[in-house]
Amino acid sequence: QVQLVESGGGLVKPGGSLRLSCEASGFTFNEFFMSWIRQAPGQGLEWISHITGSGKTRYYADSVKGRFTISRDNANNSVFLQMDSLRAEDTAIYYCARLYGPFDYWGQGARVTVSS
């Protein structure tokens, strides 16, 4: 069965960096786009980035463009989110999701807190 497991969350100071990882299993990884979606405390869901199966093309929400970088390692069935210049408003649970039209499978999420 499809499984997505995020890791790398934690507490970071404003202006700092963090790298999230998502390990996938149960499907042919390089055939699917992969996404990151976040949920800030008390808020709804926000798509922030996705990457094509080959890794050649990446898309970002305006709220993170220039600060976050999505990448993938198809040999190890993993997708990453490098988050730089973090702000308090980036505090959220970050979900990895497989993109196949809708987001058809999701991980349990990684909590990121940006605070001094």
Next chain:
Amino acid sequence: IVLAQSPGTLSLSPGERATLSCRASQSVDGNSLAWYQHKPGQAPRLLLYGASSRATGIPDRFNGSGSGTDFTLTISRLEPEDIAVYYCQQFGSSPRTFGQGTKLEIK
């Protein structure tokens, strides 16, 4: 595309029918509209896509309808396990956007 969900909170009894609305600020391409169920502490789960097609393993109590700018999720014969926040999402235009969610409470 901005998606507006109503009501914000819905409180119903077991066995009743829930009707959740999602209205788009412009027409959603090809009925590229999905519904998700999100329980606290769990991964969101895809319920419906293409406005009315159920995802794998989703019981037939969950039904979707609508087109253009108006979509509806209907949950019949409510069960206590249906407690969750339900989100609509459009994937026909970039950026992909979500509604703000409807919280379903069971009395």
